[in-house]
Amino acid sequence: MDKIVRNQIKLEFISIPENVGLARITIAALASQLDLTLNDLEEIKVATSEAVSNAIIHGYRNKPAGIVKLIGSLYEDSIVIEVIDEGVGIADIPQAMQPAFTTDPERMGLGFVFMQSFMDEVKVESEINNGTRVILTKKLEGAGIQKAVS
Amino acid sequence: MDKIVRNQIKLEFISIPENVGLARITIAALASQLDLTLNDLEEIKVATSEAVSNAIIHGYRNKPAGIVKLIGSLYEDSIVIEVIDEGVGIADIPQAMQPAFTTDPERMGLGFVFMQSFMDEVKVESEINNGTRVILTKKLEGAGIQKAVS
Amino acid sequence: IGEIRRFLRDDNPVKVSRSLKENAYKINKARDSLTKELGREPNLQEISEAIDLPVEEIISSLEAVQLPTSIHETLYQ
C-alpha cells in the first residue's frame, strides 16, 4: 500500500555555497508542517546540509554552473528528502559511505556518517559522469500533521 | 546590457495554503543573501505571500491539485520574484489590479495594491484557462551582497 | 499606494541579521527552560507559544546562528 503524500516541494538552485543554507531553511519549513522538536529539526537540517554540500563540492567540484535539485515529501509520519546532482558521480558507493572515507584529503569523510546517524534510511544511487541521488528518510512517529502555518 | 544574476532558485509546490508560508520563508532566505533591513524583508515577504495566495485561491480555486512555481533571482541591487500558476487566468488584468476589485465577495481586493506599494515593479501576464505569471521587482540600492549566509 | 507604504513602514533601519540573532537567543533560552519544565524536548509549537514568535520566524532565526557545516571547511578556510 502506498503512503499518502501530504505535501511535496521541489527546489532547484545553482551550485554555490550560499544555497546550502537556503536548502536547509526550505526543508526546515517543510518539516515544520509536522509537529517536531528542535532536535528532530536540527537532525534533518544537518543531514540535508551534508547531502547538498556533497552535491556542490564533490558532484560539481565546486563549480557554480551546476544545478542541484531537492525534492521534499511529507507523509503522515515521515519526511523524505532527495538531493540530486548531475555531476561526476560516485565510483564505489559502499566505499564512499565508509566512515572517514573521502576523496578530498582536506575533508573528514563524515558526511554520510552524519546522514546515517540522523536519518532512518539513506539510499544512494549514482552513475559515473551522470550524477548522484541521495534519498534521506526520517520517521517522525506521533508527529502528526499540524494546522496550516501561513 | 543585461544584469548579472548572482543567484537563482526555482521552487515548485502543490497549491495548498500551508505552502504560502513555505514560499515566504524560501524567498526570505534568498533575499537575506543581500544585506537588508527588516522593513525591506517584510515588504518582500508580504508581496510574495499575496501573489502566492492569489495563485492558490484564484488561479487554482483552492484545489490542491495545482502546481505553483516560484522563481527568485538575485541581482547586485535588486530581487525579482516570479509567481506562476497554470490556473484559470485573469480576463481583464487592469481591472483585476484596481484597488478593492475582487471576484470573491469575501475578500478585500487589496493583494495587488500591496504588491504595488511594496515592490518597485509589478508585471502581470495572463491568459484565460492557461494561467498567470506575476513578476515582482524590488530595488535594493546599497543593500550589497552579503558574505555567504550558509 | 504611497500612503500604505508610509503607514506601514516605520523606517526602522534594523538589519535582518541582527534581529534574527536576537530571536535565536530567545529561542534557545525558551528551549532550555521548557525542557526543564516539561521534562522533555519542547516541540516547535510550544516554543512558538512561549515566546510569542511564529514558527516561521523560529525557522529563519535558527538558521542565522547555524553552526558552520562541513562545506565551510573547504570553501572558507
Ligand SMILES: Nc1ncnc2c1ncn2[C@@H]1O[C@H](COP(=O)(O)OP(=O)(O)O)[C@@H](O)[C@H]1O
Ligand atoms: N554528490 C556526490 N558526487 C560525487 N561524489 C560524492 C558525492 N557525495 C559524496 N561523494 C563522495 O563520497 C565521499 C564521502 O562523502 P562524505 O562522507 O560526505 O565525506 P566528505 O564530504 O568529507 O569527503 C566524498 O569524498 C566523495 O568522494
Ligand SMILES: Nc1ncnc2c1ncn2[C@@H]1O[C@H](COP(=O)(O)OP(=O)(O)O)[C@@H](O)[C@H]1O
Ligand atoms: N493568479 C490568479 N489567477 C486568477 N485570478 C487572479 C489571480 N490573481 C488575482 N486574480 C484576480 O484578481 C483579483 C484581485 O486580486 P487581489 O488584488 O489579490 O484581491 P483578492 O485576492 O482579495 O481578490 C482577484 O479577485 C482575482 O479575480
Ligand SMILES: [Mg+2]
Ligand atoms: Mg561531505
Ligand SMILES: [Mg+2]
Ligand atoms: Mg489576493
